Amino acid sequence: MLRITLPLPRQVTPAPTISRVAIIGGGFTGATLARLLALHGQYWPHEIVVFEPRAHLGGGLAYDTDDPSLRLNVAAHRMRAVPGDPQAFLRWLSDSGRLGQDPGAVAKGAIYARRGDFAAFMAGQVQPFIDNGTVRHLRERAERIHRRHGRWQIEGDVGAMVQADAVVVATGHPPPTPPAELASHLNGDPRFLLNPSQPDALQAIRANDKVVVVGAGLTALDVVAALRNGGHRAEITLLSRTGQLPQPQAAGDFAPHGDFLIGVPNTALSLLKQVRFALEEVTEAGLPWQSVFDALRHQGQAIWRALPFLEQQRVLRHLRRRFEAHRFRMPPQIAELVERERAAGRLRSCAGRVAAVRSGRAEIAIDIATKPYGTVERHAGQWVIVVTGPDHGNVIDSQGCFAELEGLGFLTKDPHGLGIACDPDSRALARDGHPVEHLFVAGPLARGAFGELTGVPEIAAQAERIVQQILGMSSATTRTITIRSM
Numbered sequence: 001m002l003r004i005t006l007p008l009p010r011q012v013t014p015a016p017t018i019s020r021v022a023i024i025g026g027g028f029t030g031a032t033l034a035r036l037l038a039l040h041g042q043y044w045p046h047e048i049v050v051f052e053p054r055a056h057l058g059g060g061l062a063y064d065t066d067d068p069s070l071r072l073n074v075a076a077h078r079m080r081a082v083p084g085d086p087q088a089f090l091r092w093l094s095d096s097g098r099l100g101q102d103p104g105a106v107a108k109g110a111i112y113a114r115r116g117d118f119a120a121f122m123a124g125q126v127q128p129f130i131d132n133g134t135v136r137h138l139r140e141r142a143e144r145i146h147r148r149h150g151r152w153q154i155e156g157d158v159g160a161m162v163q164a165d166a167v168v169v170a171t172g173h174p175p176p177t178p179p180a181e182l183a184s185h186l187n188g189d190p191r192f193l194l195n196p197s198q199p200d201a202l203q204a205i206r207a208n209d210k211v212v213v214v215g216a217g218l219t220a221l222d223v224v225a226a227l228r229n230g231g232h233r234a235e236i237t238l239l240s241r242t243g244q245l246p247q248p249q250a251a252g253d254f255a256p257h258g259d260f261l262i263g264v265p266n267t268a269l270s271l272l273k274q275v276r277f278a279l280e281e282v283t284e285a286g287l288p289w290q291s292v293f294d295a296l297r298h299q300g301q302a303i304w305r306a307l308p309f310l311e312q313q314r315v316l317r318h319l320r321r322r323f324e325a326h327r328f329r330m331p332p333q334i335a336e337l338v339e340r341e342r343a344a345g346r347l348r349s350c351a352g353r354v355a356a357v358r359s360g361r362a363e364i365a366i367d368i369a370t371k372p373y374g375t376v377e378r379h380a381g382q383w384v385i386v387v388t389g390p391d392h393g394n395v396i397d398s399q400g401c402f403a404e405l406e407g408l409g410f411l412t413k414d415p416h417g418l419g420i421a422c423d424p425d426s427r428a429l430a431r432d433g434h435p436v437e438h439l440f441v442a443g444p445l446a447r448g449a450f451g452e453l454t455g456v457p458e459i460a461a462q463a464e465r466i467v468q469q470i471l472g473m474s475s476a477t478t479r480t481i482t483i484r485s486m
């Protein structure tokens with residue numbers, strides 16, 4: 001039978017402009033997007049749907065914990081979580097009584113709140129909009145996202161099916177990929193823990209079990225704090241390539257120092273020179289070096305934009321590790337714990353590469369070719385915990401819904417391996433390099449385009465810009481024409 005598609009409009013319908021937005025992921029980024037969209041209620045008669053399997057919006061991987069030993073890495077007054085109201089969290093801490101219930105919060109003259117308290121604050125920010133029906137929280141993982149008749153269709157893992165005009169991907173930090181040598185020997189071994197932030201993940205570890213932690217960043221120190229808080233007493237060894245632990249926060253309040261936007265550096269080397277110069281200046285002035293890294297963070301997006309692609313790669317290759325150890329700093333409470341544990345000989349760190357792994361009945365032994373001399377050291381423990389940091393380069397393959405979108409040409413990997421490629425307006429870049437209509441990438445996954453996009457203030461600012469775009473599209477007065485085929 002001959003089927004002919006008539007090139008004439010049979011039916012003219014009002015535009016399906018942005019009447020529904022689906023947000024994939026309801027951590028800090030997703031919750032902020034939902035709240036900001038909902039705040040424009042007068043213009044927004046339809047739903048904002050958030051796919052998030054966790055019980056509450058706003059916590060995400062970073063803050064969804066009730067472990068009181070896990071604290072924010074940044075002082076409460078610097079969190080600036082709510083656009084237009086930078087002190088909202090600080091005020092809430094005291095008004096809600098949470099600060100009064102947390103005697104260990106104040107250290108070095110600032111408040112380092114419990115992470116769970118920040119999650120409760122964020123949940124409270126979005127709850128009124130869930131209560132009035134503007135925001136719908138679907139407790140499901142998005143499993144499939146595809147295009148149908150000009151709209152996005154999102155399918156959840158528990159059966160939800162949502163049609164939306166715009167989708168914002170806000171799934172945050174993907175899981176780490178363990179070093180191949182470890183994975184090939186230990187995958188499937190119950191003593192090999194890949195997801196220590198999951199509730200009860202550390203519960204089976206007994207007080208006298210020795211633990212080897214692979215990774216030495218802030219998440220590794222979280223593991224140390226959580227274990228000690230749970231009564232663990234035995235030796236913990238941190239293995240990493242450089243052996244460098246995050247630096248501590250400085251005492252007191254100080255302004256960021258250094259203007260990297262005058263004569264913006266356009267090579268990795270000129271950036272390094274400017275940083276060294278600023279560090280000399282603060283040393284002479286008796287200011288903390290942390291002030292220079294705060295300035296770098298504040299100006300980070302403009303610095304990143306000014307660097308050509310190859311220089312961005314050089315920054316990542318040569319400066320990233322050192323930068324991150326100084327940029328992502330440990331709160332004073334954790335710094336004290338680390339000092340105490342090291343002095344007692346119960347916390348050690350070792351720099352090098354995994355050379356061999358032997359998995360015995362009683363212990364797992366890991367041989368490390370140490371830096372700088374290449375001698376081999378053996379570290380053994382009853383447990384091996386991997387905290388090598390999120391594998392942002394693998395994010396598309398880590399989720400079926402992204403792999404499918406990539407297959408259809410709607411998503412591409414960021415060429416630096418930092419997440420998902422997007423343009424300066426946060427629109428996902430298609431396989432052909434063009435921005436995809438109504439598909440946005442929010443939060444740390446968009447770092448390749450922005451450089452600095454990990455901390456709360458920067459994410460909140462990006463969410464605000466995405467919301468402005470979506471609202472702008474919603475008020476568009478275009479019309480679409482539906483053409484039916486016979």
Ligand SMILES: Cc1cc2nc3c(=O)[nH]c(=O)nc-3n(C[C@H](O)[C@H](O)[C@H](O)COP(=O)(O)OP(=O)(O)OC[C@H]3O[C@@H](n4cnc5c(N)ncnc54)[C@H](O)[C@@H]3O)c2cc1C
Binds near residue numbers: 030063073
């Ligand atoms: C342990 C930790 C501590 C941190 N501490 C600080 C701090 O003190 N200060 C600061 O400024 N920054 C901190 N950060 C940085 C952090 O990146 C941001 O603050 C921010 O929380 C990132 O939020 P997010 O929502 O993008 O990601 P996440 O917190 O990773 O949340 C993403 C959410 O997406 C959900 N999700 C994933 N896949 C799907 C799917 N397919 N369908 C539905 N939902 C999905 C997950 O369940 C998760 O809840 C910290 C980060 C970490 C990891």
